[in-house]
Amino acid sequence: METVTTDSPRNVHIDMGARKPNARPSGEPVFEVADLAVYYGPFRAIRDVSMSIAQHQITALIGPSGCGKTTMLRCFNRMNDLIETARVEGSVRYHGADLYDKRVDPVEVRRRIGMVFQKPNPFPKSIYDNIAFGPKVAGFKGDLDDVVEESLQKAALWDEVRNRLKESAMGLSGGQQQRLCIARCIAVRPDVILMDEPCSALDPIATGRIEDLMQNLKDEFTIVVVTHNMQQAARVSDMTAFFTAEVNEEQDRRTGVLVEYDKTEQMFTNPSDERTENYVTGRFG
Amino acid sequence: MAQAAMSPTGIDLSGNPRRRRKETLIRRVFQAAAVVSVVVSAAIVFSLVGRAGYFLAQVDLATLIAPSDGWFPRRGSFDVMTIFAGTLLVSGIGMLVAAPLGLGAAIYLSEYARPRVRRYLKPILEILAGVPSVVLGFFAITWITPQIVERIVPGAQFFNMAAAGIAVGILITPLVAAVAEDAFRSVPQSLREASYGMGARKRSTTLNVVVPAAVSGVVASLILALSRAIGETMIVAIASGATGGSAFTLDPAAPGQTMTAAMTALAIGSDQVRGTEGTFESLYFIGLLLFLITLALNVISDRFVRRVRQKY
Numbered sequence: 001m002e003t004v005t006t007d008s009p010r011n012v013h014i015d016m017g018a019r020k021p022n023a024r025p026s027g028e029p030v031f032e033v034a035d036l037a038v039y040y041g042p043f044r045a046i047r048d049v050s051m052s053i054a055q056h057q058i059t060a061l062i063g064p065s066g067c068g069k070t071t072m073l074r075c076f077n078r079m080n081d082l083i084e085t086a087r088v089e090g091s092v093r094y095h096g097a098d099l100y101d102k103r104v105d106p107v108e109v110r111r112r113i114g115m116v117f118q119k120p121n122p123f124p125k126s127i128y129d130n131i132a133f134g135p136k137v138a139g140f141k142g143d144l145d146d147v148v149e150e151s152l153q154k155a156a157l158w159d160e161v162r163n164r165l166k167e168s169a170m171g172l173s174g175g176q177q178q179r180l181c182i183a184r185c186i187a188v189r190p191d192v193i194l195m196d197e198p199c200s201a202l203d204p205i206a207t208g209r210i211e212d213l214m215q216n217l218k219d220e221f222t223i224v225v226v227t228h229n230m231q232q233a234a235r236v237s238d239m240t241a242f243f244t245a246e247v248n249e250e251q252d253r254r255t256g257v258l259v260e261y262d263k264t265e266q267m268f269t270n271p272s273d274e275r276t277e278n279y280v281t282g283r284f285g
Numbered sequence: 286m287a288q289a290a291m292s293p294t295g296i297d298l299s300g301n302p303r304r305r306r307k308e309t310l311i312r313r314v315f316q317a318a319a320v321v322s323v324v325v326s327a328a329i330v331f332s333l334v335g336r337a338g339y340f341l342a343q344v345d346l347a348t349l350i351a352p353s354d355g356w357f358p359r360r361g362s363f364d365v366m367t368i369f370a371g372t373l374l375v376s377g378i379g380m381l382v383a384a385p386l387g388l389g390a391a392i393y394l395s396e397y398a399r400p401r402v403r404r405y406l407k408p409i410l411e412i413l414a415g416v417p418s419v420v421l422g423f424f425a426i427t428w429i430t431p432q433i434v435e436r437i438v439p440g441a442q443f444f445n446m447a448a449a450g451i452a453v454g455i456l457i458t459p460l461v462a463a464v465a466e467d468a469f470r471s472v473p474q475s476l477r478e479a480s481y482g483m484g485a486r487k488r489s490t491t492l493n494v495v496v497p498a499a500v501s502g503v504v505a506s507l508i509l510a511l512s513r514a515i516g517e518t519m520i521v522a523i524a525s526g527a528t529g530g531s532a533f534t535l536d537p538a539a540p541g542q543t544m545t546a547a548m549t550a551l552a553i554g555s556d557q558v559r560g561t562e563g564t565f566e567s568l569y570f571i572g573l574l575l576f577l578i579t580l581a582l583n584v585i586s587d588r589f590v591r592r593v594r595q596k597y
């Protein structure tokens with residue numbers, strides 16, 4: 001990222017008035033999204049998204065299925081590059097640097113902005129090799145044993161696997177696998193962790209453990225999490241963004257828009273948009 | 286019938302009896318096809334075992350593994366090591382050609398090629414797979430020998446095992462590519478995404494995630510190709526020379542005899558199947574050996590394929 005100029009206008013003023021949909025969180029912004037639209041071929045999946053995401057906070061993206069949460073999340077680390085038909089318009093700034101600048105190497109972006117997926121996806125390798133993979137491909141030269149232990153400890157998995165590091169990761173339970181994936185992500189020492197419904201395949205106990213874990217990780221990382229679970233968003237996040245899908249004029253498919261973005265407490269107790277209120281109270285979606 | 290299937294409320298569930306008879310008939314036809322293939326396989330093994338046993342009873346078992354004698358069935362020297370070495374050499378060279386080419390093509394098709402490119406390349410690969418091996422045999426002596434073998438080994442003979450091996454390699458490359466590509470493509474996309482999500486490049490994702498995850502399929506493709514190479518007959522019969530028999534040699538630039546070529550020579554009679562007692566029966570003995578080798582290879586590859594299914 002050193003090659004990219006960081007001359008972003010950090011002092012852009014965004015009114016924090018209660019009626020404004022795109023509130024600005026307190027704290028240093030990690031991401032600033034402006035007028036973002038994402039297309040899959042001719043289909044516009046999301047449009048007109050502007051939001052900024054603060055450092056060392058947990059930001060939750062909620063909304064009905066198909067409204068573009070995953071699409072939005074994958075814009076933050078250029079994962080959409082992997083989809084041949086995907087095209088991004090507008091700007092996403094990361095610490096002021098334009099992520100979609102031609103000179104940006106998506107690989108560098110992803111080393112700083114890691115991702116945890118909906119379905120646990122450990123490699124069919126040993127637990128140790130799963131964690132060591134990221135540091136190895138990044139050319140890490142230090143003691144891998146230390147990185148593995150540290151990452152597993154941060155992901156609250158160390159005590160459960162310390163004696164079976166050489167065993168296949170496929171033998172872990174779903175919840176353990178997901179924590180392994182979080183540990184694997186941490187091992188690269190990212191700045192931001194993106195999580196796409198990380199608990200949707202887990203039972204309530206495993207979910208609780210991951211939620212606790214997120215609280216602990218917040219001091220060190222910035223977290224953006226997609227969730228379908230309203231209680232989860234309310235429990236873990238500092239800021240919540242509510243997306244919905246609107247029928248668009250040209251096509252009969254729906255395009256996602258950001259309806260409201262505010263402090264989580266505000267979103268759940270006193271949302272300013274009727275659609276948000278309907279959604280968080282379970283009357284819609 | 287219809288009466289029996291009537292429920293007390295009068296709903297008839299017995300269906301159309303003619304349709305059911307047709308169903309039964311069709312099932313019988315397929316059953317017969319399956320039974321025939323089993324019977325034929327059993328018959329082949331049976332005929333091989335009987336005559337091979339007769340052959341073994343005729344010859345001095347020690348001469349079967351006496352490299353000094355070579356393989357000259359007419360003179361009664363049945364050194365199996367000679368033709369086994371020939372088979373090993375030719376299929377080994379074939380694998381040296383086919384493994385890198387086939388796996389490279391598979392990786393390219395599955396990981397790098399855009400969908401459009403793949404749409405054009407795959408049929409071309411299938412055409413290559415359809416080239417009759419007799420054509421590849423002539424290609425071996427008319428092109429591979431002068432253009433490749435004689436350049437690497439000046440003074441190589443016109444008929445040589447290297448040319449046959451390279452042609453066999455070309456023959457089995459599409460097989461390696463097709464089976465390995467299937468294995469690579471069946472690696473879940475989520476594993477690639479996990480790798481990219483950690484900032485891995487395409488190269489490390491392919492080499493450190495996709496290939497290891499598909500390793501069983503890769504091994505299966507190689508074993509399958511190897512057993513095809515060992516069984517290949519026409520190319521070696523044309524290009525590797527030594528129709529009458531061969532002394533023991535491990536020189537790829539020299540003519541040599543493979544197990545399959547030795548069988549052809551015996552079967553088509555260019556090697557006067559009279560000879561000493563048991564000459565003709567040696568054909569069955571080699572046939573049985575070949576059968577056992579390829580059977581073993583197929584069992585091993587089957588194990589690997591099954592392991593790949595258990596994985597992710």
Ligand SMILES: Nc1ncnc2c1ncn2[C@@H]1O[C@H](COP(=O)(O)OP(=O)(O)OP(=O)(O)O)[C@@H](O)[C@H]1O
Pocket residue numbers: 040045063064065066067068069070071072083085254256
């Ligand atoms: N690879 C793709 N190609 C084409 N269209 C896509 C692709 N991925 C997503 N879409 C479309 O984009 C829209 C938004 O999808 P996205 O996956 O972002 O929704 P989501 O909010 O994450 O939904 P869910 O809650 O079900 O995960 C949907 O209409 C979807 O069909």
Ligand SMILES: [Mg+2]
Pocket residue numbers: 069070071196
């Ligand atoms: Mg999603």
